[in-house]
Amino acid sequence: MSTSFQVLSGVPRCQLILLVSLAGGITKRLPRLAVVLLVALVYRQLQAPPPKIPGTPGGPPVTSPRIKLQDGRHLAYYESGVPKDQSKYKIIFVHGFDSCRYDVLRVSPELAQELGIYVLSFDRPGYGESDPHPGRTEKSIAFDIEQLADALELGPKFYLTGFSMGGEIMWSCLKYIPNRLAGVAILGPVGNYWWSGFPANVSLEAWNVQVPQDKWAVGVAHHAPWLTYWWNTQKLFPASSVISFNPAILSREDMAIIPMFAYRTYAHQARQQGEHESLHRDMMVGFGKWSWSPLELEDPFPGGEGKVHLWHGAEDLIVPVQLSRYISERLPWVRYHELPTAGHLFPIADGMADVIFKSLLLGDDE
Structure with a gap:
């Protein structure tokens, strides 16, 4: 026995x-x-299958430059804008769910040259060509970013921009590495419905914006994270709408932007290590049980030496706007930009990257 x-x-x-x-x-x-x-x-x-680790037998090849972190893991990165040694502004961009280092906010060459903008993006753990991190938390990613900045010699302070799940990570950076930040732009950030400080009516209103299949998928990721792999791969019930590409979550403006995704010939890289290590673990961390809430954060720039900008589309059906609205009301040091007709994909719209960067770097309010 x-x-x-x-x-x-x-x-x-x-x-x-x-x-x-x-x-x-x-x-x-x-x-x-x-x-x-x-x-x-x-x-x-x-149980999820083991991840396909980049650079190992059976894993995807390593084609991009990488840095080695203190714990031995590697982060793959991509540089855009003007050369680093010619730049005035150094920005780290953090990609969202089901994305990779190439899904960087695309500043125009003209603005990059005019202002001297250098942008560093990277594959988050488990995505693209960055090593997986089964123990990752909402805290660990902030220190990964700090080590990346030091390895690329960005200096004592740098700017941060994050979109969607990468936007949620901005709150972690504001908590754990505020002394390294020169300014932050938070774009359509994923919100955790269980963060403390939200009134019940606000959380409920946001919760009910989701399609039914996402209520189940998000609830499983929070209450029973060990079931997340099974829930999103079984055939009895619908999985996460984002993972399964359900068009019902796209707003009218999102639908108009979707054709622009034709340039994403690299899209397969996001999931190449396995959906569990990238997508499912993202859900488990993003919607997990946090020990703190963004609503508890203090102004990282009390002397006005930097700004935090929060952008959200009012018609976002993927990440409900209600949580961002409430956070901006509770944190007066956050400059809030709500786009009345935009959906979730607004940062990809023509010219929007320039608007966001000018607001972050020059204080231009659009």
């Missing part, structure tokens, strides 16, 4: 109890060994 139970070694106790209880109702007449094997089979179905 001890050999049989070795099949379940490493199973978290809460998961094991749940699986056994579920199996128990239909296996009362089966031998004990059969029950153990059945539970083991079910548990195996819940």
